[in-house]
Amino acid sequence: MESDGEHSPPHACGAGHRASHSLPTSAGGSVCVSCAAALLSSASAPSHHVSHVLASLSLALADPAFLAPLRAAHPRLLAVPLVEALAGAAARRDAALATQASDLAADLASAVGPPAASELVARLAHVLSSGSLVKHLHMVRVPLLRATLC
Numbered sequence: 001m002e003s004d005g006e007h008s009p010p011h012a013c014g015a016g017h018r019a020s021h022s023l024p025t026s027a028g029g030s031v032c033v034s035c036a037a038a039l040l041s042s043a044s045a046p047s048h049h050v051s052h053v054l055a056s057l058s059l060a061l062a063d064p065a066f067l068a069p070l071r072a073a074h075p076r077l078l079a080v081p082l083v084e085a086l087a088g089a090a091a092r093r094d095a096a097l098a099t100q101a102s103d104l105a106a107d108l109a110s111a112v113g114p115p116a117a118s119e120l121v122a123r124l125a126h127v128l129s130s131g132s133l134v135k136h137l138h139m140v141r142v143p144l145l146r147a148t149l150c
């Protein structure tokens with residue numbers, strides 16, 4: 001094992017992502033943001049899996065042990081996956097999931113602050129202005145966009 005183990009960091013996640021992407025939580029565990037991002041971006045992930053990741057990230061964002069390294073090292077890492085999760089939820093006409101994704105986007109934007117927050121809002125605005133999503137999202141509460149675009 002040791003002969004081919006030069007790329008095995010001590011705290012890498014099960015999927016083999018970089019150890020620096022596994023951020024601690026105050027409960028003693030860790031959340032791999034690369035795994036979370038991959039699941040959010042996956043068009044084939046079941047809605048309840050995406051919902052679970054969104055809920056986990058929502059809890060983690062309220063945890064200073066997780067938020068501090070996220071803000072310092074990976075403030076943009078979740079922006080595109082979150083936008084893709086929102087687009088995926090809209091495509092499935094899953095209003096509850098879309099609301100959850102937009103709520104988390106608002107939480108993330110306020111957690112990371114500018115300039116990463118501005119980029120996140122711009123990405124969301126771009127997706128929402130592309131037209132195909134608007135008809136699916138008109139019923140969805142989008143507090144972040146209501147606050148920033150009106």
Ligand SMILES: [Zn+2]
Pocket residue numbers: 013014015016017032033034035036
């Ligand atoms: Zn991972």
